[in-house]
Amino acid sequence: MSHIIPSETPRRRQGNGFWRKTWAVLIKEFIQLQRDRVSFGMIVMIPLMQLLLFGYAINTTPRNLPTAVLLQERSDVGRSILAAFANTGYFRVTELPATEAELDRLLASGKVLFGVEIPANFERALRRGEVPSMLVIADATDPVAAGSALGALNRVVQTALAHDYAIPDAGAPAFEIRTHARYNPAGKTELNIVPGLVGTILTMTMLIFTALSVTREIERGTMENLLAMPITPIEIMLGKILPYVVVGFVQAAMIIGVGIVLFHVPVLGSLFVLAGLSTLFIATNLSIGYTFSTVAQNQLQAMQMSIMFFLPNILLSGFMFPFAGMPVWAQWVGEMLPLTHYLRIVRSIMLKGATLSDLHYDALAMAGLMLVAMTIAVTRFRRTLD
Amino acid sequence: MSEVNAAPTRPGANGDVVIDVQHLTKKFDGRAVVRDLSMQVKRGTIYGFLGPNGSGKTTTIRMLCGLLTPDEGTGTCLGYDIRTQTDKIKTQVGYMTQRFSLYQDLSVRENLEFIGRIYGLENPRAAARAAIKRLGLSGREDQLAGELSGGWKQRLALGACTLPAPQLLLLDEPTAGVDPKARREFWNEIHALAADGLTVLVSTHYMDEAERCHEIAYIAYGELLVHGTVKHVIAASHLTTYVVSANSGALNELSQDLTGKPGVDMVAPFGTSLHVSGRDGAALEAGIAPYRRRADLDWKKSEPSLEDVFIDLMIKAQDNFK
Structure with a gap:
C-alpha cells in the first residue's frame, strides 16, 4: 500500500498556469467527444442533411x-x-x-x-x-x-x-x-400555418418527453431496480406513453383554441374526428420518441436522435415548403414521417371540412408508423443487463 | 396424483434449498467475471457473500434474480429455473441494488406505493403506510427519496425490497457507506427477517458483518473459493497466526523486515498490533524465530481472523490466476 504515494515527489510548474489548465480541460473534452460516437456523427450528419434537404428537396416555387x-x-x-x-x-x-x-x-x-x-x-x-x-x-x-x-x-x-x-x-x-x-380565398398564410403548427409543436414536445424516458432510468440507476421487478417491456412502454397522450391532447387543444380565437382559423370538419386523429398522431410521436429512448445509450444521444428526426419533419412534411413541389424521393421520405400525414389531416379537417373517409389513407399511415415504432421499441428494450 | 408431479417445481419444494446453482459462468467481452460457480443456500439462512471488488459478487446476484443470463451452468432459485423462469423468480425475490435505485424525485411514500402496485399488492397505500411505520420513517414519508441521508436511503431501500414480502432477499453491499449504528440496526432487522423464514443473500466487504452470517462464501476472480460457517472457514484455512504487540515505530520496522521472509505469507497491521500469518506452521516458526527473542516485541499465537483468512485466500487466488 505504501507504493501508492510516489517515492519521488514530482516537481510542479511555476505560475498560475491559466492556459495549462485550459489545455487540460480541452484534452479531456476531445477524448470524451471521441468516445461519444453519436455526437461525433451528428457533427457530420446535421450539416449534410440540412444542405441536401435545402439544396435538393426544397422548392419554394413548386412545379409539377x-x-x-x-x-x-x-x-x-x-x-x-x-x-x-x-x-x-x-x-x-x-x-x-x-x-x-x-x-x-x-x-x-x-x-x-x-x-x-x-x-x-x-x-x-x-x-x-x-x-x-x-x-x-x-x-x-x-x-x-x-x-x-x-x-x-x-x-x-x-x-x-x-x-x-x-x-x-x-x-x-x-x-x-x-x-x-x-378553402382560403383571402390567401391568409396564418390559416395554413396555425394548423401546421399544431403538428410541428406536438412532434417536438412529444418526441422529447419519451425520448428521455428510458435513458433517464438507465442514467439514474433506477432501471436495474425496475428490471428486477415483475413487469414486462410492453407494460413499461404503455405506462410511459399514456400520461403524455393526455399532455399532448391538452397541448393540441390549446393551440387549436388559440388559433380559433386569435387567428380566426375555422374548423369546418368534425372536431370529434380531429380530436381522434390528433390523439393517434400524439401516440405515434410518443412511440417514436420511446423507440429512440430504447436505442440511445444516454440522454444526450436520445436528444440528438430526436433532433435528427425533427429536422426532416420540419422540412419534408409540407409544413414550411409545399409537399407537392418536392422531388419524388423527398416525397417518399416525407411519407415516412407522421407529421406529413397529420398536416394533411389537420389542414383538411379544419380548412376543407374533410371527413374521415377522405383521410383514411393518412390515418392508416400514422397508425402503421406507430405500430412499427412500438414493435421496434419492444424488441429493442433490453430485459436484462447482459 | 397430479399434485405430486407438480411438487418439484413449486418454490422451496426442492428439499429446503432456496438457491441451487451449478457451474455458473458469465463472460463480458470474452472475460469471465464468474467462473464455474456452484452454491446452495437453505431456507431461512443468512448467507454472506464476500470477496474483493470486481470478484463477481454483483454478477452472481444478478444471475440469480434474472437480470443477467448465465453463459454456462444451470440452476434454480426458489425452485424456478434461472434461465427460463425469471418472470416467476422476480415476483418472489426482493433485490436491493448496490447503488440506490429508487426514484430520487419521488417521495418515500410514492416510491413504496409504486413498488406495491407493481407487485400487485391489494392495498398498496396501506402497505406503504405500514412499511413507513415499520422502518421508522414516519414524519419523512413526504420527503423526496433523493434528499434522505445515506442511512435513511438504505433503510428505505430495504423497506422497498421487503415490501411485497418476498421469499428471498438479495442484498448487494447494503451497508456500504452507512454508519455503525445504522449498520447494527440493519443487521438486527435482517436477523429478525431470517427468523421469520426469509432467506437472505448479502454481499459485503465488512468482516464483522461476515461474522453475523449463518454461512459465508468467499469469491475472488469469479471463483467461489470457500464456503461454510465462519468457524469452518477459519479452520479450513490451516493458517498459523501470531499477533505481535509493540510501539508503532518498532512494528513498522518489523512489518518491513518480515514481508517476503520464507514462511511468512502475510503481514498486516491492526492498530497497535501486527498479524503475522503463514500457511506452513513450521516454516512460519522458523521465519520469525530471530525476532521472537526481541524484548520490545510481545508475540502471541492466536486464531487467524476472518480477514487474515480472506486476504490469504485472495493472495492464493491471485497466484493461481497468474
Whole structure:
C-alpha cells in the first residue's frame, strides 16, 4: 500500500498556469467527444442533411403540382389547353375525374392541388368568338404553393392557344380563365400555418418527453431496480406513453383554441374526428420518441436522435415548403414521417371540412408508423443487463 | 396424483434449498467475471457473500434474480429455473441494488406505493403506510427519496425490497457507506427477517458483518473459493497466526523486515498490533524465530481472523490466476 504515494515527489510548474489548465480541460473534452460516437456523427450528419434537404428537396416555387382535369367535352382545343398547362411546368395532370363531385373529393382529400374544368361546348363558343370561360380551382390552403402556378396560368395558356390555332392574340383574350381559390380565398398564410403548427409543436414536445424516458432510468440507476421487478417491456412502454397522450391532447387543444380565437382559423370538419386523429398522431410521436429512448445509450444521444428526426419533419412534411413541389424521393421520405400525414389531416379537417373517409389513407399511415415504432421499441428494450 | 408431479417445481419444494446453482459462468467481452460457480443456500439462512471488488459478487446476484443470463451452468432459485423462469423468480425475490435505485424525485411514500402496485399488492397505500411505520420513517414519508441521508436511503431501500414480502432477499453491499449504528440496526432487522423464514443473500466487504452470517462464501476472480460457517472457514484455512504487540515505530520496522521472509505469507497491521500469518506452521516458526527473542516485541499465537483468512485466500487466488 505504501507504493501508492510516489517515492519521488514530482516537481510542479511555476505560475498560475491559466492556459495549462485550459489545455487540460480541452484534452479531456476531445477524448470524451471521441468516445461519444453519436455526437461525433451528428457533427457530420446535421450539416449534410440540412444542405441536401435545402439544396435538393426544397422548392419554394413548386412545379409539377398534381392537377385534376374535368373535361365536359372531348375536343382538340381541350387537349391543347391541357398540353399548355403541362408545358408551364407548374401543373401535372394526374387525375381525369368524370364528375364535379369527384373533382371536389380529389381536392378535399388533398390528392390534387388544382382542378381544371373545361365546360361543354367550349370549343364551339371559342370559334364563334363568344369568349367562353374555363374554371381553375386552386387548393389555396397553402397560398404559396398555389400562388406562383396561378400567376403563370393566364399568360402561358393564352399564348399556347394562339400559337396552335392561330386565334388572333389581339389584346382581348379569346376565352376567360376564372380562378377560384378554394378553402382560403383571402390567401391568409396564418390559416395554413396555425394548423401546421399544431403538428410541428406536438412532434417536438412529444418526441422529447419519451425520448428521455428510458435513458433517464438507465442514467439514474433506477432501471436495474425496475428490471428486477415483475413487469414486462410492453407494460413499461404503455405506462410511459399514456400520461403524455393526455399532455399532448391538452397541448393540441390549446393551440387549436388559440388559433380559433386569435387567428380566426375555422374548423369546418368534425372536431370529434380531429380530436381522434390528433390523439393517434400524439401516440405515434410518443412511440417514436420511446423507440429512440430504447436505442440511445444516454440522454444526450436520445436528444440528438430526436433532433435528427425533427429536422426532416420540419422540412419534408409540407409544413414550411409545399409537399407537392418536392422531388419524388423527398416525397417518399416525407411519407415516412407522421407529421406529413397529420398536416394533411389537420389542414383538411379544419380548412376543407374533410371527413374521415377522405383521410383514411393518412390515418392508416400514422397508425402503421406507430405500430412499427412500438414493435421496434419492444424488441429493442433490453430485459436484462447482459 | 397430479399434485405430486407438480411438487418439484413449486418454490422451496426442492428439499429446503432456496438457491441451487451449478457451474455458473458469465463472460463480458470474452472475460469471465464468474467462473464455474456452484452454491446452495437453505431456507431461512443468512448467507454472506464476500470477496474483493470486481470478484463477481454483483454478477452472481444478478444471475440469480434474472437480470443477467448465465453463459454456462444451470440452476434454480426458489425452485424456478434461472434461465427460463425469471418472470416467476422476480415476483418472489426482493433485490436491493448496490447503488440506490429508487426514484430520487419521488417521495418515500410514492416510491413504496409504486413498488406495491407493481407487485400487485391489494392495498398498496396501506402497505406503504405500514412499511413507513415499520422502518421508522414516519414524519419523512413526504420527503423526496433523493434528499434522505445515506442511512435513511438504505433503510428505505430495504423497506422497498421487503415490501411485497418476498421469499428471498438479495442484498448487494447494503451497508456500504452507512454508519455503525445504522449498520447494527440493519443487521438486527435482517436477523429478525431470517427468523421469520426469509432467506437472505448479502454481499459485503465488512468482516464483522461476515461474522453475523449463518454461512459465508468467499469469491475472488469469479471463483467461489470457500464456503461454510465462519468457524469452518477459519479452520479450513490451516493458517498459523501470531499477533505481535509493540510501539508503532518498532512494528513498522518489523512489518518491513518480515514481508517476503520464507514462511511468512502475510503481514498486516491492526492498530497497535501486527498479524503475522503463514500457511506452513513450521516454516512460519522458523521465519520469525530471530525476532521472537526481541524484548520490545510481545508475540502471541492466536486464531487467524476472518480477514487474515480472506486476504490469504485472495493472495492464493491471485497466484493461481497468474
